[in-house]
Amino acid sequence: MEEGSDYYVVKKGDMVAVYETLNDCQAQICSSVSGPAASAYKGYCWSKEKAEYFSSRGLINASYTISAAELREDLLGALVPCTFQSVAGSGQTQGYSVQEHAFSGQEAKPRSSSYSSPNNLNHTGAFDAQPVSKQYMVCVVHFDGASKGNPGKSGAGAVLMTEDGRVISRLREGLGVVTNNVAEYRGLILGLKYAIRLGFKRIKVYGDSQLVCYQVKGTWQAKKENMMELCKEVRKLQENFISFEVHHVRRRAVGLVI
DSSP, rough: OOOOEEEEEEETEEEEEEEESSHHHHHHHHHOOSOOOOEEEEEEEOOHHHHHHHHTTTSSSSSSSGGGGOOOTTOOOOOOOOOOOHHHHHHTTTEEEOOOSSSSSSOOSSTTOOOBBBBGTOOOOSSOOOOOOOTTTTEEEEEEEEEEEEEEEEEEEEEEEESSSSSEEEEEEEEEEEEEHHHHHHHHHHHHHHHHHHHHHHHHHEEEEEHHHHHHHSSSSSHHHHHHHHHHHHHHHHHHEEEEEEOOOOHHHTTOOO
């Protein structure tokens, strides 16, 4: 790597890897829907000191890998968590990001102004990954949405999991001023689009919005034009899956996940 250039850091399990390009970092994150949870960060001003530190441990290529325990705290300096948009590299995912913490009822902290030191790499991340056989396993999508006022400032979220409870990814999307029902639909759409990106073909959906669940299932008919359009979008996405189930759950059941 050239001195002064940007670089990318991936923390995965007890290993830290440094990459020269975002493409290399993306390959590590997105192909790694297997193994321990991974977090991605961007660093600035690669230096001779950094290169020498890694090289002294026998690592002389453009990409470096080292045990997290060996990483000196001050070596990499301030790192900025990469957003989902950066790592996934898709122009269609503007506005998506990944929660910095588990969806446990806490208010989400803004990512744009946050920095992390190397010893915090395992606490925040741009992507959560767990072992998954995407082609054959069922992806469980928990979705939610909320508005402060109705309509009001709103957000949507989705958590993708395996059937045995392993988290694949946690996603969120800011929506501006919309109704609560629109926010709920956008949470479902957010989760389904990402499940498609990961290659899942079998989906089970869980949400606490009776309106969204029953409209998607066809039990209730959407009457308002915006609801009709959102329901139509969900059904279009549904065509990408071999199997697709929708389940309405109590509000707290979703809140525990999201």
